[in-house]
Amino acid sequence: MYQVQQLIGGVWGAGGDAGRLTVLDPVDGTPVSEAPVATEADVGAAVKAARSAAPRWARTSPAERAAALRRAADAIEAVADQLAEVQTAELGRPLALARGGVEAGVSTLRQYAELGPVRGGRSLAGDAGAIDLMVPQPRGIVAVITPWNDPVAVSCGLLGAAxxxxxxxxxxxxxRTPAAGFLLARLLDEHLPSGVLSLLTGDARVGAALAGQEVDVVAHVGSTATGRSIAAACARSGxxxxxxxxxxxPLIVDGDVDPRWAAEQAAMGAFANSGQLCVSVERIYVLRSVANRFLGALVQSAKAMRVGPGRDPRSELGPLVDRRHRDHVHGQVQAAVADGASVLLGGTVPDGPGAFYPPTVLGECTDQMLVMREETFGPVAPVMVVESFDEALSRASNSPYGLAATVLTASMSNAQRAWRELPVGTVKINAVFGGAPGGAAEPRGGSGQGFGYGPELLDELTATKAVHIGAPGGEGGRW
Structure with a gap:
């Protein structure tokens, strides 16, 4: 079992007197990691240590900071298998996916190591005898609060940029993934000055206490409810x-595409990582002209997916992160069925240990159903048949969220309309996943605010200062 320690002010094993939490393997319910729960005093001590180390780290040259990230990236790459295994143990993720998350994290650290030293401000054209500059500076202390569904990749992005x-x-x-965070923090800390990085573990109360501290940025990836609480705390603290x-x-399937190919895309988007991705396909709108063939192919694609333990290389879908989350997913499916949805595949809780849930396809869905309004975060593909692309676009746009959307179409005019009109941060045409490296978007509505990836994240984590340097006045008037 993984024994997790906290890091506060350069000291491993500090604090944690508020108890211990145990993470169970979602495959069989056996304990896999144990972590301390931070106290209010621990949270305050970590922030104080970060504040003390901030001036020295801010004065460190960008090239030196980047070199530290490169060394950390090399160290993480060297133990990628171990970091993949701990993810599989804690959240059931298939090993190949878990290793892909580690590789993505390593690439992100290296990307920011390259971008950091070449970032600069700009000079302004002012008086001939003066110098005018716009200079980016560190914001100070960044509280980084990360999710369980892709713990290494997401953490590397926010930690590396900060x-x-x-x-x-x-x-x-x-x-839910304290050991993954612990191992990652150890590898980073080995290449950083004391106090630059602190690690706190515990439940949501610890995250809330950290968000309420006198920090300069709270960077959070996770649920909308938690994000709103963090936004309120930041409004109070500044x-x-x-x-x-x-x-x-949403995913829109236009009437002019191959329905079998569209079903393969839909299955990938809805079921990858057991539907536990921020950009999973959560609701599908298919035009009536291809609906029957699309639904038949989607059911066949889902049937072909092998569900099993993440350690089994044959498994394509692992369990959900825990039984509590499975209850949430199944509850939404049951509510949809009660409201008139038809179960075309899955929709039942399997017998036996663990938190497994089958790929589930629902037909005859309506806008009023929770599976079409809220984030399910599980392997569920709810489908609504629509009469036109206009109707699909209108229904897809009607949501309090604004993270991403996918449109499958052979019509360039429909593709152009979709990316212009869909009120989301990312629009993908004819591919549920993919995109050029370094891409970044701003989520909208209940999906958040600010750039979370790409070079623009570096701008989010710095504050720009305007500087005017004029010659001294009085007699002489020169330097």
């Missing part, structure tokens, strides 16, 4: 809230 721009960090990983929260991402 550190390379000269901020100190207090890092709180999800209580900290900047950087949020990527829940989504109810």
């Amino acid at each position: 550190l390379v721009t000269g901020n100190t960090v207090v890092y709180k990983p999800s209580e 900290a900047k809230a950087l949020l990527e929260n829940g989504g109810s991402d």
